[in-house]
Amino acid sequence: MASKPVLTLQDAKRVAAAAEGEALANDWKVSIVIVDDGGHMLYMQRSHETRFGSVETATAKAHMAAALHMPSKASEDAVMGGRLIHLALPGVIPAEGGVPLLRDGIVVGAIGISGVRSAQDGQIAAAGAAAL
Numbered sequence: 001m002a003s004k005p006v007l008t009l010q011d012a013k014r015v016a017a018a019a020e021g022e023a024l025a026n027d028w029k030v031s032i033v034i035v036d037d038g039g040h041m042l043y044m045q046r047s048h049e050t051r052f053g054s055v056e057t058a059t060a061k062a063h064m065a066a067a068l069h070m071p072s073k074a075s076e077d078a079v080m081g082g083r084l085i086h087l088a089l090p091g092v093i094p095a096e097g098g099v100p101l102l103r104d105g106i107v108v109g110a111i112g113i114s115g116v117r118s119a120q121d122g123q124i125a126a127a128g129a130a131a132l
Helices: 009-025 053-068 072-080 118-130
Strands: 031-036 041-046 098-103 106-114
Touching: 009 031, 009 041, 009 106, 009 118, 031 053, 031 118, 041 053, 053 072, 053 098, 053 106, 072 098, 072 118, 098 118, 106 118
Parallel strands: none
Antiparallel strands: 031 041, 031 106, 098 106
C-alpha cells in the first residue's frame, strides 16, 4: 500500500500563522481557512472586523485549490481570458486567494483567504503556503 504525507492540525496552524503575519503586516482584515487534501476544514480564523461572508468565500477558495490541485487564480485567469466554463464548474470561485499546500510535490491540502482585494488575498495565501 502506498503512503503519502498528511497535513496535520499543527501544520495548518503554522500555515495560518504565516498568513496572519502577512495580513497583519499590511493591516488587512481577512478570514483564513486551511483544508486537508479532501477539502475538509482543519482550521479557520477570522479577523474581528472582517465580514462573516468572507469565511464561506475563503472556504470555497481553499476547497477549490485542494480539489483541482491548482491556485484559484488559475481559474480567475481562465475566466478573464474568456474560458467561461470555469463559471459552471461546481464549487469554483474564480478569484485569487486559494493555494494548494504541497509536501514533496503532493497536494496535502490548501489555504483560502478572503477579505481584501483578490491579489492581496493571493499574497497572504502565498505567504501561508510558503511556511509549509
